[in-house]
Amino acid sequence: MTKRILIADDEPAVRQLLELVLRSQGYEVVATQNGDQLVRTAQEWIPDLVIIDLMMPQMDGYEAIRQLRNDTRTAHVPMLILTARSTAEDVVTGFDTGADDYVTKPFNIPELLARIRAHLRRAAQTPVHNPLTGLAGNVLLTEELKYRLKNDAPFALLYVDLDNFKAFNDTYGPARGDRLIKLVAGVLTDVIQEKGAASDFIGHIGGDDFAVLTSPERLDEICQGIIALFDMRVRDLYDPEDLARGYLRGVDRQGVPRNFPITTISIGVVTNRRRHFTDYEEISRVAAEMKQYAKQLPGSTYAVDSRSTDEQVVERDRRGMPLPxxxxxxxxxxxxxxxxxxxxxxxxxxxxxxxxxxxxxxxxxxxxxxxxxxxxxxxxxxxxxxxxxxxxxxxxxxxxxxxxxxxxxxxxxxxxxxxxxxxxxxxxxxxxxxxxxxxxxxx
Missing domain, CATH: 3.40.50.2300 (Response regulator)
Structure with missing residues (x-):
């Protein structure tokens, strides 16, 4: 997945040079002019790494780093100071504020790129990301939900789970089971890149459980895209004879021999389109309920919660007449x-x-x-x-x-x-x- 780098520098020439160099290396880049813009952008577009100039108008780099470190959604992000100020006092203050590295201007481009790669490698190994897929883990998902609740932003949470994964893992072994988990991560990433938006969030809760945060108006298209792409790709992981037969022979959790159908995917969806939520735990509980219901239905499917906690509004048709x-x-x-x-x-x-x-x-x-x-x-x-x-x-x-x-x-x-x-x-x-x-x- 393409890594995101967020830049804050008030010098246009420096911003343009950094954008050109980083994009040539395959990074997705957003550039801002001051610390205030940096903090606001980071809250909407969570970066994988931040490059910050110290001396900027409105909010300097020190304060921007403090605010980003105090926000649990961005506290884990590597932060590199890039500045012409190179006294020992400046360096100490930068590190005490929360910076991970310090590069002085004029900078050496190969050295800067090497430092960026090193920090991204270390960040990918931290507990906030799942070690198998590299996707954001449960901690970041929780903080993302809290943020959207706090800002009363419209959202749709998709809880994604595999059906008959245990039978697949028992038959083919954990190595191929890991390939199936990675396949799901790839499917979610590809569908969101095609049908989602930059603000959408993909998380790997653990095992074969995943989560996607998107907007309510896109949920049907995204769910249908996930199901279609998964059903097509998963067949590549089955042995030809099992695929031709249409099921695996195995033993269920009670030790009873059973035939298990080809692995499918179930998605439980909850939105705040019709109801108000007080905390992220309530959202997770409802999404889990919908996922369990979806798993009771045959094949790959999704179930959307449409219950309302507010007084029902009388919807009207295009002519303004109440719908029956x-x-x-x-x-x-x-x-x-x-x-x-x-x-x-x-x-x-x-x-x-x-x-x-x-x-x-x-x-x-x-x-x-x-x-x-x-x-x-x-x-x-x-x-x-x-x-x-x-x-x-x-x-x-x-x-x-x-x-x-x-x-x-x-x-x-x-x-x-x-x-x-x-x-x-x-x-x-x-x-x-x-x-x-x-x-x-x-x-």
Whole structure:
């Protein structure tokens, strides 16, 4: 991954020379004119190394280093002082402030490049980065989340995890297992470079767990890109006979012999688009919930949390008219959160009810409801709810999600649209669109 170097120098000729030399070595470079600009830029664009002049307007290099060392997001970054001041007192003050190295002007370019390479090598070996992938570790991820919370910045956190990794590692050994971990890191890096932004963050939490921080409007494109690229590349790590068979033979954690499908990837996503978070631990917990739900679905997939902690805003269509509601009735909070984005895409407004009582109350407040989706695992009370709807609102379409054989679960004549669990997201989205279209034509 291309290393980032941030420069602060008030002399245009020095900035231009450094930019030219460093870019010719393959580094990504951003140049600033003073310490204040340096600190603000470093907070938005986390560098791998900083080169700082001491004597600058607005904020000198000493104060800039102090501020960067006091920010846990940049405290680990190597900092090189580059200045014409070379007295012993200046050198001591620079090191006491927190600088890692001291280069005087005029500088020798090969020597400066050698010092930069040495500091980048050492920084890559520090605990804040994962030693296998070189990606930022959990400490930096935590600080990045705290920073975005503090600044109320919109974000989407993607928790990325491999499915059936243990079976792969047991079959092919830890060396090939490490190659698979590195493959994931490469996939995330390539997708973010193509579809993300400079402010996006990639972290390696540990093992086969990764994290990506991006903006809410890019999350679908990035998740789909990760899944498509991973599913293509992972096949190169399988032996041809295992790939042709479509699974590995192994033993699960309880010691039971099993056939394990080709490794897939699951992504749990949480955003602050609809809800407010008080701390990073709450964000991590919700993202972990969504990741666990995604792992229950077949193949490589992602699940986005769409729950709201704020009073619901009535969304409107392009003509300014309120969108008709669609009611989700399920005690499964993760199932509800996965269905909400599908409803949004069908130009409907999601109402979610964890109990039948909540569903009845919402229907009373929203008689204009255009669709009801019910989780038949809720049992007898929900079946009675469906019978009442069929009797009193026969034109209101109902989509039932049934676990296993639906006979005896859904009363005859009450539900015309039945889908099986575990949920096939594409199938449900197509059914929502179909039912919505038929409803619009009927009205």
């Amino acid at each position: 509601p669609a009611l989700i009735v399920s005690a499964d909070v993760m199932l509800r959160s996965v269905i909400v984005p599908m409803i949004d895409k069908a130009d409907l407004r999601a109402l979610d009810a964890p109990t039948v009582l909540d569903a009845e109350r919402l229907l009373a407040y929203h008689p204009e409801t255009a669709l009801v989706i019910v989780d038949m695992r809720m049992g007898k009370q929900l079946r009675e709810f469906c019978r009442n709807l069929a009797t009193h609102q026969p034109k209101l379409p109902i989509i039932a999600l049934a676990d296993g054989d639906s006979s005896g679960i859904v009363a005859p004549g009450t539900v015309r649209h039945i889908l099986s669990l575990p949920l096939d997201q594409e199938q449900l989205h197509a059914k929502i669109v179909e039912v919505r279209s038929l409803s619009q034509k009927a009205s």
